[in-house]
Amino acid sequence: MTADKNDTKDSASQGGEKDRNTVNRQKKDAQPGWANGLRQLYDSVVEEELPDSFKDLLSKLDGKN
Amino acid sequence: MSETERTASEKADFKRELTEVVPHLRAFARGLCGRPDMADDLVQETMLKAWAAQDRFQPGTSMRAWTFVILRNAYLTDMRRNRFRGDFDENVAERILTAPAGQEEPIHLSDMRRALLTLPPERREALLLVGAGGFSYEEAANICGCAVGTIKSRVGRARAALSAMLEDGTIPKRTADDESAHRALLEELDEVAAGNGVSLPTR
Numbered sequence: 669m670t671a672d673k674n675d676t677k678d679s680a681s682q683g684g685e686k687d688r689n690t691v692n693r694q695k696k697d698a699q700p701g702w703a704n705g706l707r708q709l710y711d712s713v714v715e716e717e718l719p720d721s722f723k724d725l726l727s728k729l730d731g732k733n
Numbered sequence: 734m735s736e737t738e739r740t741a742s743e744k745a746d747f748k749r750e751l752t753e754v755v756p757h758l759r760a761f762a763r764g765l766c767g768r769p770d771m772a773d774d775l776v777q778e779t780m781l782k783a784w785a786a787q788d789r790f791q792p793g794t795s796m797r798a799w800t801f802v803i804l805r806n807a808y809l810t811d812m813r814r815n816r817f818r819g820d821f822d823e824n825v826a827e828r829i830l831t832a833p834a835g836q837e838e839p840i841h842l843s844d845m846r847r848a849l850l851t852l853p854p855e856r857r858e859a860l861l862l863v864g865a866g867g868f869s870y871e872e873a874a875n876i877c878g879c880a881v882g883t884i885k886s887r888v889g890r891a892r893a894a895l896s897a898m899l900e901d902g903t904i905p906k907r908t909a910d911d912e913s914a915h916r917a918l919l920e921e922l923d924e925v926a927a928g929n930g931v932s933l934p935t936r
Contacts, residue, residue, distance in 0.1 A: 702899045703864060703892075705845045710865035712842070713760035725777055726752055729784050730744075 739788060747787045750796040751780065757797050757866070758804055764861040765808050767850045775811065779804040798868070801876050805858065812854075848898045852891050859887035860895070 739747070758779055762772035782803050783790075790799055849857055855877075862873040863884070870888070874881040898904045 702845060702848075702895055705842070705899075706849075706860070706864045706895075707867075709842060709845050709849070710760045710764065710861070713763050714756040716756070716759070718755060719773065721773070721777070722755055722780075725780060726748070726755075729748060729751075729780070 743792065744787070746792065747790060748784075751783055751800070754797045754800050755780065758800055761801055761861060761866060762804055762808070764849060764865060765805075765854070765858060767846065775804060775808055778807050782807065795872070797866075798872055798876055801862070801866075802878075805876065844899065844904060848895055848904045851898070851904065852894055856887045856891035856894070859884050860891035863888050864892070 755776065758776045759772060762775045762779075763769055766772050766775065779800060783800050786803070790796070849860070852860070858877065859873060862868045862876060863870060868876065870881050870884050873888075874884045877884065
């Protein structure tokens with residue numbers, strides 16, 4: 669996933685070569701609970717069925733210029 | 734206003750892509766302002782603005798990133814008008830998130846939402862983009878019109894604050910001072926509006 673890639677990049681950019689593994693481990697230990705929850709919070713909205721008001725708006729767009 | 738008139742097929746492509754990102758716009762907006770009703774208003778405003786500005790969208794680039802900039806700017810404009818008060822919907826039904834393996838206490842979605850809304854807006858925004866939306870730091874920096882290092886710092890601080898709140902169970906009831914909390918973001922908007930930002934599709 670993109671987010672995992674970001675975490676890795678984040679850790680890699682934070683410290684020198686020596687600290688990298690430690691930082692990675694700390695991040696993995698410190699974050700899993702809510703980091704996953706944050707994505708679920710976002711995804712739960714993404715997965716909601718689109719209200720009719722949005723479908724109506726989309727169907728009206730073609731008439732607007 | 735428009736530079737080149739789009740063909741019917743280009744317009745159809747634009748509309749299809751716009752339609753595809755609407756759920757993401759809703760998720761981002763809800764994370765930003767916390768109120769589902771206001772978030773949806775914001776998304777509809779964004780859709781209309783995006784549609785009106787479609788000639789400035791470069792086909793092949795990220796529709797999600799492009800529309801997020803529009804949504805963010807609309808949000809900040811509304812913030813200036815005090816339309817949002819960093820408020821959140823207290824009545825949202827509480828849903829329990831599935832506990833990740835090894836996690837004893839499941840995190841409540843409502844706790845996460847509340848904790849998120851106590852963050853200063855610029856950190857909340859950065860965390861939403863990177864931690865929830867899956868944008869890279871570079872993409873998030875482009876959306877916010879600020880330096881990559883700034884985004885990294887905001888995300889880092891946001892993560893630290895959320896960890897402290899969620900793990901210790903010390904989530905403040907409300908944003909302490911929303912007015913001052915928005916100052917940094919508004920100052921940044923001025924920069925972006927002045928043409929110093931990296932990506933402002935409506936410029």
